Amino acid sequence: MHIAIVGAAGMIGRKLVETLLERPWLGDQPIDRLTIADVRPCSLASSDMDLREVIGDVSDPIVAAQVLAERPDVVFHVAATAMGQADTDFAAGYRINFDTVRSTLEATRLAGQEYRPRYVYASSIGVYGGAFPDIIDDVFLALPESSYGAQKLMSETLLADYSRRGFVDAVALRLPTIAIRPGVPTHGNSGFFSNIIREPLAGKRAELPAALDVVHWLASPQSAIGFLRHAATLPAEALVGARVLVMPGLAVSVEEEIEALRLIGGEAAVALIDRLSPPLYQPCNFPQRFTAERARALGFALLETNFAEIISFHLDEG
């Protein structure tokens, strides 16, 4: 199998490439070739995989055509700017979060009718806005309240149309908020779910802008990678009428996060959290939990069963 990854140098992309090199198969199909694309080089450890790197802006139709030129069997689209950045730099948000989807879908269409790759798209529960019910089902209306969410929703609509027309065989995974994000603190509105754990465990202070009773839908990066890999292996029939899937997650409160941190890092770690007073975010600001019924029926499964496990996954990666 030949696999392409758009956004290979990003948080999810890097991890996806690593696991595809470590476990070079999808379902029962061996992977013998990778095409990775990003605006930045990926600086991968050497491997004996047949690997081609495209460095460039995939929103440019010429670059998109280069990525698709060798007709990969599966395209993973995991390129994105975070919610905060998409709101700060409006044009960059549309270019990275929407135009790269459109350009790659167009490249598959222009490749001709006999080419129809599986296209796995990393969407997000960031598409939801407004007044949230306690639990959100698979037909709840998505009304984005951020440019990031609008771009994800438009991308989903586009890939459903390209799929209906037979140009690709796409599936969009609405990923939970990923925790614990590696790297430096991010200031997207959900970055703090990671910051308040990662920073104290590294001996650094972190700001908590949310009330303790805020509950949100989280999944580990490891679960997200598992979802992407699983989506690549689903039979085409399974996706007809189900091309947008809310992924399983854990509904975790800020208080539960802090209790898990106390368990693992002790009082000293918890003392490094600076609680913003009054808090910026209240429970009504976040979707809390999802049924994720369709995804579960298709075999998407979360690796973690509680937030302490999410922390231990993070420490294992260290």
Place this chain on the structure above:
Amino acid sequence: MHIAIVGAAGMIGRKLVETLLERPWLGDQPIDRLTIADVRPCSLASSDMDLREVIGDVSDPIVAAQVLAERPDVVFHVAATAMGQADTDFAAGYRINFDTVRSTLEATRLAGQEYRPRYVYASSIGVYGGAFPDIIDDVFLALPESSYGAQKLMSETLLADYSRRGFVDAVALRLPTIAIRPGVPTHGNSGFFSNIIREPLAGKRAELPAALDVVHWLASPQSAIGFLRHAATLPAEALVGARVLVMPGLAVSVEEEIEALRLIGGEAAVALIDRLSPPLYQPCNFPQRFTAERARALGFALLETNFAEIISFHLDEG
């Protein structure tokens, strides 16, 4: 007031321009200037309105900037290819039904923060697909089953985001299927609702590809124009959180259409309908009725109370 109309030579656009010339006001504001844009010239009757015509492809950012250059107070976007054409010519569908929205929204954004026009967008109940309940409420999930529907939904998402960011003050009207469309028979999937009336009344044969018990949500072109005009006059506060509105309509069955035709055109007219056997369309293929609750609360009102009135509107225009 300065008003711009994108798609001024189309079925709705032409009629909108005519009424704005005949009744040159919106609410209590007089209209003293029109900018009309289309790929084709509009060939209007002469008038003493200050009228500027832009002939060109508005999906081109340069043309879009020309249309917005004089900072119209209200922009009506009524440019579209019909559902059938958007599915036949895939690239043209995206260019006309989506890129013209994006280019005009970008032109308002690039005009700077002190410019924030009312943007009235002609969307469509074509955004809905899938299994329809008997009556569709304002939070029913739109899952397009046509490229046309996908383009309309993406445009709505885009204009909600540009509005949220303060670049425009937009509202999208999900118009019912317009009947009776003037002109020649169209072969979009809902064209027959018009064809089976307009053609027999002109002494010509028309094909009916649907079962008699198919029910669908219709409005006259005159009501559609009324909705567009009303949308331009709504106070900005009314649109916060309500930028996508399903418009009122009449739930009419094919059988009721034929009975109204019989009443007005007699048996001879009805005899000109050729019923396709077996019919291509069944009741499940069309959304039947909508609550249109939010729109009604904002004062959007249908002119007609039954289908015979729709026919008489059509005959009056002849």
